[in-house]
Amino acid sequence: MALRLLARREHSRFELELKLRQRKLDAALIDRVLDDFEEQGWLSDERFADIYARNRINLRYGPLRIRAELQQKGIRFVPESLAAITDRQWCEIALLARERRFGLADLRDDWTARAKQARFLGQRGFSAEQVEHALDVKSQEEAGQQG
Structure with a gap:
């Protein structure tokens, strides 16, 4: 189920964990699966944040809104694509x-x-x-x- 969600689009770990918990899955199992996905390179907060920020920049959103949206998605750092502007x-x-x-x-x-x-x-x-x-x-x- 988690892999299917990732196949559709990039997710932050926080987003994916939230979606899986809403489906009443075991918290320990969710953590193990997400840890495994990160080790495999399938789940990356850095990659998600960079792609998300570039997409919002292309849609002509400003830095304050992009940072706020990233924080809502569990990203607590500024991606390179945002910091470089x-x-x-x-x-x-x-x-x-x-x-x-x-x-x-x-x-x-x-x-x-x-x-x-x-x-x-x-x-x-x-x-x-x-x-x-x-x-x-x-x-x-x-x-x-x-x-």
């Missing part, structure tokens, strides 16, 4: 998320739209500085000059 790159990802959802209109005089876009980016997991940077870009030309 600079603040400047996060600002560019926030800008891409804004552009995809709202376009790059000038928001200097439209406080309602600015607040709406700031809430969206904040919920996506970007820091206040990253959100401000994304909202300050007014056009494609300006976006190209900053990148």
Whole structure:
């Protein structure tokens, strides 16, 4: 059963253990099986965290949300794929998320739209500085000059 779950997608040890416990399996048996899977290389929290983080980055989520989601899945470390991204790159990802959802209109005089876009980016997991940077870009030309 555990192998079938792993065959579908990567799981963290915590996730897989939770799913198996929900099926009322013996806790000692679950631990032995998961230890064996880790020894065989079939179960790896590092691999799971890296794949999960890259996937969420590609979907234009920010670092705060990705870290929170990983913690919910039992991952207490920052994967390399997340740690390797600079603040400047996060600002560019926030800008891409804004552009995809709202376009790059000038928001200097439209406080309602600015607040709406700031809430969206904040919920996506970007820091206040990253959100401000994304909202300050007014056009494609300006976006190209900053990148």
